[in-house]
């Protein structure tokens with residue numbers, strides 16, 4: 538799943554590379570409504586986007602927003618990951634793609650999703666009223682997001698900590714990939730009840746979430762994902778499938794894989810006690 542660091546990076550690169558470019562053509566290849574969830578049909582999309590210019594781009598949570606000079610915004614959430622690529626000319630165009638945009642200067646943008654993807658083309662106020670993206674809450678790296686906000690979130694939950702943090706809108710832009718590292722760094726078991734965390738544990742977890750996200754932003758996202766130029770990120774997860782059955786770097790206990798709230802986590806049951 539794409540989380541905040543990857544969305545921020547691609548949006549920043551689109552803003553730098555594509556702002557001012559005019560879209561002269563748009564093509565869908567093998568359009569499949571079961572993997573590309575759009576608010577318009579492909580024909581309507583093409584009709585609305587052709588002859589518009591890209592003005593700017595920004596990210597919120599897992600969403601990449603591309604502002605057009607028609608006042609429409611192209612909003613993309615590559616839920617399960619996607620190759621979102623810029624091509625200076627046609628020599629690097631991929632054989633397979635889901636969407637291709639051609640620009641008047643002979644450059645291109647292609648998008649190929651893995652799994653499914655949400656893509657909306659609408660005015661800003663319309664996007665906010667849709668179920669997705671809707672109104673996106675503060676992300677943990679926003680200056681306005683405080684430890685008090687985090688505490689209030691945990692206090693209100695009888696659920697396990699991971700489910701509380703994954704609930705829509707609670708911690709925008711952060712999902713299991715980065716939470717897994719944050720739990721390990723903070724020495725918190727993801728199955729602990731949210732309200733049961735001590736004040737110090739809450740602080741450790743809050744700081745760890747911000748550290749993990751900040752570190753991934755600094756390193757251009759996780760190593761499994763590519764940026765707009767096809768370059769992989771450099772963030773390597775602290776604990777993941779590679780560590781399963783290997784000793785914990787703190788205490789030598791073997792790392793185990795567990796299923797929590799619908800996805801897998803890797804934990805050291807000695808450092809992260811239930």
Ligand SMILES: [Zn+2]
Nearest residue numbers: 785788805808
């Ligand atoms: Zn350990």
